Amino acid sequence: MIDNLCDRAAEESIVVAGLYCDFLFQQEQTTINIMGAILKLLVGRGGIPNYLREAFQKSKTEFGGRGPLLGDLMEMLRIAIASLPRVFICLDALDECLPKYLLELLESLRDIVRESPRTRIFLTGRPHVGGDIQRYFSRVVMIPISPNPDDIRNYVEMRLDRDTEPEAMSNDLRVDIVRVILEKISDM
Amino acid sequence: MAQTSHVQSVSFGHGNANSGNTINSFNTFNISDEDEQIMRWLSPLEPNKRHQAVRTDRFSGVGDWILETREFREWRGSEGGADKAILFCSGNPGVGKTYLR
Numbered sequence: 001m002i003d004n005l006c007d008r009a010a011e012e013s014i015v016v017a018g019l020y021c022d023f024l025f026q027q028e029q030t031t032i033n034i035m036g037a038i039l040k041l042l043v044g045r046g047g048i049p050n051y052l053r054e055a056f057q058k059s060k061t062e063f064g065g066r067g068p069l070l071g072d073l074m075e076m077l078r079i080a081i082a083s084l085p086r087v088f089i090c091l092d093a094l095d096e097c098l099p100k101y102l103l104e105l106l107e108s109l110r111d112i113v114r115e116s117p118r119t120r121i122f123l124t125g126r127p128h129v130g131g132d133i134q135r136y137f138s139r140v141v142m143i144p145i146s147p148n149p150d151d152i153r154n155y156v157e158m159r160l161d162r163d164t165e166p167e168a169m170s171n172d173l174r175v176d177i178v179r180v181i182l183e184k185i186s187d188m
Numbered sequence: 189m190a191q192t193s194h195v196q197s198v199s200f201g202h203g204n205a206n207s208g209n210t211i212n213s214f215n216t217f218n219i220s221d222e223d224e225q226i227m228r229w230l231s232p233l234e235p236n237k238r239h240q241a242v243r244t245d246r247f248s249g250v251g252d253w254i255l256e257t258r259e260f261r262e263w264r265g266s267e268g269g270a271d272k273a274i275l276f277c278s279g280n281p282g283v284g285k286t287y288l289r
Contacts, residue, residue: 019235020286028232036231048223056226068230092286109274117269124286127278137274141259145279148253 017041018090021097029097031104035073038089042080051079070104074111081116094125094133102129106136113137147185156181 017038021029043049055076059066068076081087089109097105113119123133124145133140156178163169254260254277263275 017235018239019233020239025233033231033233037233037235040227040230041235044227048226052226052230053222056222056229059229073230113270113273117273119273120263121274122263122277123274124277124279126280130276130278133274133276139271140274140276141263141272142276142278143254143257143259145251145254145277148251151251 015042015084015086016088016090019092021091021093021095023093023096026096026098029101031101031108032068032070032073034091034097034101034105035070035077035108036068039073039077039080042077042084042087049080049083052076070108074108077112078115081112081119086118086120087116088120088122090122092124094123095129096125102132103135106133110136149182149185152182152185153178 018041019034019037021034039052043052055068055072059068089112091105094102094105109121113121127144130140130142160169160174160177259275263272265272
């Protein structure tokens with residue numbers, strides 16, 4: 001999704017910030033770190049803007065160098081988004097955020113959309129986070145994802161074609177492999 | 189100084205070579221260039237690294253069907269304000285959400 005949007009970024013004047021959540025790093029996927037990462041992605045290509053440099057310098061002199069606060073980040077995000085053409089934010093695997101950060105994160109995303117209604121947000125996650133998303137975005141559009149049989153067949157065929165020991169394969173076995181895998185995924 | 193805010197992230201990132209979003213070693217943030225320091229100050233997460241891994245693993249054409257859905261097109265299009273801001277793709281583990289193109 002990130003690449004699909006990026007492919008058209010130049011012709012359509014959009015900017016894309018994409019982030020993957022990972023349960024291995026739940027502790028550091030705080031709302032602050034995620035919003036900071038989004039800001040990092042948004043300002044990254046254009047050179048560091050002055051307000052960001054100033055905020056960093058100021059933080060170095062306060063409290064012996066603290067990290068940014070959520071309020072600071074939200075204000076900087078607001079400025080960054082206002083200075084850019086249309087912004088797309090993609091967050092993968094929301095369910096891998098700790099619950100205590102998830103709601104705060106959704107609230108922050110809602111605040112971004114309120115400030116800049118043209119912003120577009122693409123989220124993925126297990127079905128159960130849908131309820132949490134709806135608490136903040138009652139108009140959320142949901143698309144259920146299930147394995148697409150054509151996608152799976154193409155992928156399995158590709159892997160079989162690249163088999164390093166093709167002499168161990170017979171046509172019957174090949175047909176069976178594809179058939180059984182497609183049967184299994186229909187239960188997902 | 190500014191580095192104090194990053195000490196915590198180092199303990200997570202260290203030893204996880206495939207950590208994706210995170211910095212991987214103690215040395216990477218010990219740099220003088222102010223721009224790099226500002227980027228690390230903003231967040232220890234490094235989403236570009238994970239994205240590179242995903243795009244390398246992705247199989248061409250997988251998930252393209254979603255681009256044709258009405259839901260996607262309405263979200264993607266320039267009409268509509270905050271009402272159309274959010275698109276949520278839901279699914280159980282392993283169905284391919286991460287690899288949607």
